[in-house]
Amino acid sequence: MTVPILDLKRSFSEIKPEVSAALERIFSTQSFILGREVEMFERHCEKYLELPEGSCVGCASGTDALLLALMAIDIKPGDEVITTPFTFFATAGAIARLGGVPVFADADPVSYCIDLKSAMSKITAKTRAILPVHLFGQMSPIEEVMSELHSKGIKVIEDAAQAFGATRRAGDDILRAGCVGDIGCYSFFPTKNLGGCGDGGMVVSADKDTADRLRRLRVHGSGKTYYHDEVGINSRLDAIQAAILGIKLRHLDEWNEERRKAADYYKLLFKSAGLHEFIVLPEEMPGNTHIWHQYVIRVKSRRDELMAYLEDKGLSVRVYYPLSLHLQPCFEYLGYHEGDFPVSEQLTREVLALPIYPGLTENEQEELVNGIKEFFRR
Numbered sequence: 001m002t003v004p005i006l007d008l009k010r011s012f013s014e015i016k017p018e019v020s021a022a023l024e025r026i027f028s029t030q031s032f033i034l035g036r037e038v039e040m041f042e043r044h045c046e047k048y049l050e051l052p053e054g055s056c057v058g059c060a061s062g063t064d065a066l067l068l069a070l071m072a073i074d075i076k077p078g079d080e081v082i083t084t085p086f087t088f089f090a091t092a093g094a095i096a097r098l099g100g101v102p103v104f105a106d107a108d109p110v111s112y113c114i115d116l117k118s119a120m121s122k123i124t125a126k127t128r129a130i131l132p133v134h135l136f137g138q139m140s141p142i143e144e145v146m147s148e149l150h151s152k153g154i155k156v157i158e159d160a161a162q163a164f165g166a167t168r169r170a171g172d173d174i175l176r177a178g179c180v181g182d183i184g185c186y187s188f189f190p191t192k193n194l195g196g197c198g199d200g201g202m203v204v205s206a207d208k209d210t211a212d213r214l215r216r217l218r219v220h221g222s223g224k225t226y227y228h229d230e231v232g233i234n235s236r237l238d239a240i241q242a243a244i245l246g247i248k249l250r251h252l253d254e255w256n257e258e259r260r261k262a263a264d265y266y267k268l269l270f271k272s273a274g275l276h277e278f279i280v281l282p283e284e285m286p287g288n289t290h291i292w293h294q295y296v297i298r299v300k301s302r303r304d305e306l307m308a309y310l311e312d313k314g315l316s317v318r319v320y321y322p323l324s325l326h327l328q329p330c331f332e333y334l335g336y337h338e339g340d341f342p343v344s345e346q347l348t349r350e351v352l353a354l355p356i357y358p359g360l361t362e363n364e365q366e367e368l369v370n371g372i373k374e375f376f377r378r
């Protein structure tokens with residue numbers, strides 16, 4: 001049996017007729033960029049995320065969402081933005097593209113998200129923002145530090161590219177990934193929990209002025225067509241993506257629930273396989289509803305050997321991420337060295353992502369865990 005790392009065909013079969021009808025509709029209007037489809041999708045997202053009307057601004061990618069968010073808080077050369085070195089490159093890349101200085105704070109070994117205590121210790125007079133990532137589908141508890149950050153005039157931008165629909169209980173409140181900080185950023189890259197059929201993203205702010213500015217920034221900084229208040233970028237969501245995402249949004253809770261069931265089943269299988277001396281399982285932190293964008297275990301030793309063994313059997317696994325951002329060649333100028341972020345570095349040596357997606361069968365999960373057991377019990 002072979003198990004792919006991701007198979008989008010399985011969930012797509014549920015929505016194929018709806019998608020075909022939407023494509024038909026769009027091709028008959030020949031209206032492809034922004035417009036009614038995008039506005040409808042933005043309004044649906046506001047309902048889903050329980051944000052005021054006008055808060056959601058569709059854009060061309062998750063990377064652009066981060067860039068637009070940083071532009072909207074006026075990140076200028078030399079401004080410091082604190083973030084994690086254990087994330088997809090775009091998080092720090094967006095900061096650097098504006099001349100900002102990515103200031104890294106180590107990851108937490110259990111949640112894999114930024115260690116907020118360490119992040120707070122990195123604040124200097126130049127710190128303008130903190131950019132936590134809700135990594136692999138669960139939220140960083142940023143509400144705990146929000147008031148302290150705001151009292152220092154520091155903005156919070158959430159990278160929720162992997163966490164659309166993730167929530168967190170804080171006291172009596174239910175917090176939603178991307179809706180806690182000043183600005184939230186989402187990606188609709190096809191492999192994300194909510195993914196389109198091409199690139200797409202969204203940036204959100206409950207603050208009306210910020211949302212209006214984001215809407216201008218995505219169309220070259222123009223409020224009125226051909227009149228430019230400031231220099232923005234070209235970053236628009238298109239009608240086809242918006243229509244497909246709107247259809248998928250209606251299934252998102254059900255698909256995220258399927259991922260949660262699959263995560264529970266992995267936990268059960270690993271427990272009964274008795275692999276705790278070799279494997280550390282991912283944890284859902286207290287209060288969180290994890291949506292399992294990725295199911296990432298830690299392999300205490302011989303991770304790469306295990307990966308080759310599984311791949312050889314047709315069982316696909318992946319390493320997210322193999323090199324901590326502070327050690328990337330392009331960030332050499334920041335002056336970090338090996339050993340600066342021991343947790344992040346250890347994670348890059350130990351993490352292994354197993355298949356998790358709607359339509360993944362119990363049989364396939366059993367095959368995966370059996371493969372891992374075989375490797376260690378040989």
Ligand SMILES: *Cc1c(COP(=O)(O)O)cnc(C)c1O
Pocket residue numbers: 061062063064087088090091133159161162187188189199200201
């Ligand atoms: C996918 C991703 C992005 C970038 O999104 P794109 O749509 O691919 O540009 C940013 N941050 C994180 C954490 C991501 O996983």
